[in-house]
Amino acid sequence: MKGKKSGSKAKKTRGHGEGCSGCCTPAETGCWPSLTKMRMVKIAKVREEFPGNKTFFMEEEMRFEPGQFAMVWLPGVDEKPIALIPWGRKYCLNIEGKGGATARMVELKEGSMLGIRGPYGRPFTTSGVKKAAIVAGGVGIDSIVLLAQRLHENRCRTETILGGRTKERIIFEKELKKYGNVYITTDDGSHGEKGYNVQVLERLLQKGKYDIVYACGPEIMTVKALETARKHNCRFEGSLERYMKCGIGICGECVVDDMLVCRDGPVFSGEELSRMKEFGRAAYLKSGRRVTLKEYYEWRG
Secondary structure (H helix, E strand, C coil), X not given: CCCCCCCCCCCCCECCCXXXXXXXXXXXXXCCCCCCCCXXXXXXXXXXXXXXXXXXXXXXXXCCCCCCEEEEXXXXXXXXXXXXXEECCEEEEEEECCCHXXXXXXXXXXXXXXXXXXXXXXXXXXXXXXXXXXXXXXHHHHHHHHXXXXXXXCCCEEEEEEEECCHHHCCCHHHHHHHCEEEEEECCCCCCEECCHHHHHHHHHHHCCCCEEEEECCHHHHHHHHHHHHHCCCEEEEECCCCCCCCCCCCCCCEECCEEHHHHCEXXXXXXXXXXXXXXXXXXXXXXXXXXXXXXHHHHC
């Protein structure tokens, strides 16, 4: 690397971006990542979670915060935002083959390469939290693994409520049970309680006081979780999903009102979400056309 003494080695660990906390050597100019630099990373192993959904364990160390994401590129196809999941000092990516690009990504094998940019985005906050409830559904579960781990490391009492359409769609249950109590709900009752995870959240908040409720999953779930938290005067943070292209606040594709999900989020406070006129109501297609949230999710698949 430019400016290094002969024989010195660059650190392999990637850092946070702004607010560097020692991940750069003195000779480096600025903290990883630069806003545009892409590096190719080998897939160390692949684990199928259910048909069409796989977790890719990446052969690279990276430091990131709960709720952050990476832009993941399949050369010659497309680039997509994917949540970062801890794997020791490395990371993994859970990908569901919904569209053309992700369907191609889930076909990759051990030893294949993916382009990675990141980490990006505003993370969940955990400082000072002593008792927390996490509500997660569908592929939103991947974004809360590091959150639960970080809360556990901070000696926070954590209740995690996972929801999915069926048993097979409850992912990372084993990992999350290491960090606190885990409740399961499924639409069809094939695993855990039949019903929705926000119903369990309501019961927990009725029984005791929590410092904060976190949510990540389908937006209607996040809307209901926020309503429940506000009803019980509980602080709230939720992660939003929108169609995203650049990941760094340039293209404007992921706009919600006057905020960008990639730069100002993906994690927003309850106060911010409550002020958003489009939250729970509208989103934008790839073409830029504004549609109802229902139409948006039908398009996303």
